[in-house]
Each structure stands twice: as structure tokens, then as C-alpha cells.
Amino acid sequence: xxxxxxxxxxxxxxxxxxxxxxxxxxxxxxxxxxxxxxxxxxxxxxxxxxxxxxxxxxxxxxxxxxxxxxxxxxxxxxxxxxxxxxxxxxxxxxxxxxxxxxxxxxxxxxxxxxxxxxxxxxxxxxxxxxxxxxxxxxxxxxxxxxxxxxxxxxxxxxxxxxxxxxxxxxxxxxxxxxxxxxxxxxxxxxx
Numbered sequence: 001x002x003x004x005x006x007x008x009x010x011x012x013x014x015x016x017x018x019x020x021x022x023x024x025x026x027x028x029x030x031x032x033x034x035x036x037x038x039x040x041x042x043x044x045x046x047x048x049x050x051x052x053x054x055x056x057x058x059x060x061x062x063x064x065x066x067x068x069x070x071x072x073x074x075x076x077x078x079x080x081x082x083x084x085x086x087x088x089x090x091x092x093x094x095x096x097x098x099x100x101x102x103x104x105x106x107x108x109x110x111x112x113x114x115x116x117x118x119x120x121x122x123x124x125x126x127x128x129x130x131x132x133x134x135x136x137x138x139x140x141x142x143x144x145x146x147x148x149x150x151x152x153x154x155x156x157x158x159x160x161x162x163x164x165x166x167x168x169x170x171x172x173x174x175x176x177x178x179x180x181x182x183x184x185x186x187x188x189x190x191x
Contacts, residue, residue, distance in 0.1 A: 001025045002045070003113065006038040006052040006064055007079070011132050011174040012102070016051065016079075018128040019106040025113055035059035039067045049075040049113050053102075054082050054090060065094055077112045079104065103182045126187060132174055140167040145184045 003020055007013045010033065017029040030047075032038050035056045042050070042064070050068045054061035061078060068076050076096045080087050087099050098112035133141065136159075143153035143164075150168065154161040168180060175183050 001048045001113070002028050002030070004038060004041050004047045004050045004052075005029055005031045006033070006035070006050065006056065006061070007031075008033045008053065008055075008057050009173070011129055014132065015126065015129040015175075016106065016109065020110065020113070023110045025110065033057070035061070035063045038064040042067045042071050042073065047071070047073050049073065049077065051077045051079055051109060051113070054078060054080040054087055060090070062090060062094070065091070065096060069094070075113055077109065079109060103185065129175055130187075133171060136163075137167050137171050137174075140164055141171050141183065141187065144168065144171070144180045145187050147184070 003025075005013050005016055005020070007016070013031040013033070017031050020029050030041050032041055033056075035058050038050070038052065038056075041047070047068070050064065050073050052061040052064045052068075056064070061080070065076055065078075077098045077100065078087055078091075078096050079100045079102060081102045082090075084099055084101070091099075100108055100112060130138065130141070136157075139157055140153055143156060148156065150161050150164045154164045157164070171183055172179065175186055
């Protein structure tokens, strides 16, 4: 199954791509970060499915959805940080196979594509994301998963609270999540 993943957060794409490759759909995944690159990829080779974010740096996921439908892509799944109501409003009369929140499980995305997650795939995807973190970011993430505040993490690691705040922001960006709770939940799903 050829799957195009369209999201402007590189590490979110990386984690999702790793999970899709490990799933029973045996995905051949292409990853892009812009609407322009997605439309080019759809036109260049046949895609069986597209997983697309609604907010892209050079346009809207709507442009990608329209290109996917025009090219008769089999499944189109929206994964967005927008509310379901906001996505529905933007979609108008367009039909997609699923609308999922960014904090949805990787298994939910795989199911929306018509497959199921292979044993250990969630762990593999989270491990792939964690490997992209610096050593200090991993230390901060460990504190986050234990429910510690920035001040408590700073005290435990012997670093300034502002440094912790910066590392938390970096972890959230790399994981493609909005807050520390979502980051901790992502790690919990993978373990």
C-alpha cells in the first residue's frame, strides 16, 4: 500500500511513517511537508492513501484533498490539531474517510487506512521519535512523563527553569503535540 503522509512537523511524519511501515498494511510511505510537494507526489505516482494535516505552511489540506480525490486516491484521512467541527467546516461537501485529532493513537490512523497495528509498532514509532531527541530533551521528557513541573524537573536535573521550558517546547515541536500532557500520553501509548 502506497501512503503519502503530509504534515509540516517532520518528526510527527517520521513517527507516523515508522508506524505505518510496521503495520499489517505494509505501507510504502512517502513523507512531505507542504501542499505543493503533496500535490506533486500525488501527480507523480499513484497513491493508495493520503494522510493529511489541514494546516500546511503553503496552503491548506483542502488543496491536497482535492488533488487526491481528482487522482482517485483510495483513502483520505485527515489528522489535524483543529477541532472536528473546524475540520468539518473547512471540508464543506468534500468526503474523507476519517477525521482524527493529532493526539489520536497511531493505531487509529492505521485502522482508518484499513489495517491494524502490528505487535510492537506503537513502541517502534515512539522509539523512533525519542531517538531524535537530545540527551537533555530525553531527561526533560522523563520528568514530563512522571508528571513533574518545570521547576521540579529543573531542580532534579540541576538546570535553570528557563532551560527546562525551552527543552519542553522543543520536545513538543518534535513530537508534533500541543502540550506536555499529549507528549506524556504519546510516550505511554508506545510503552
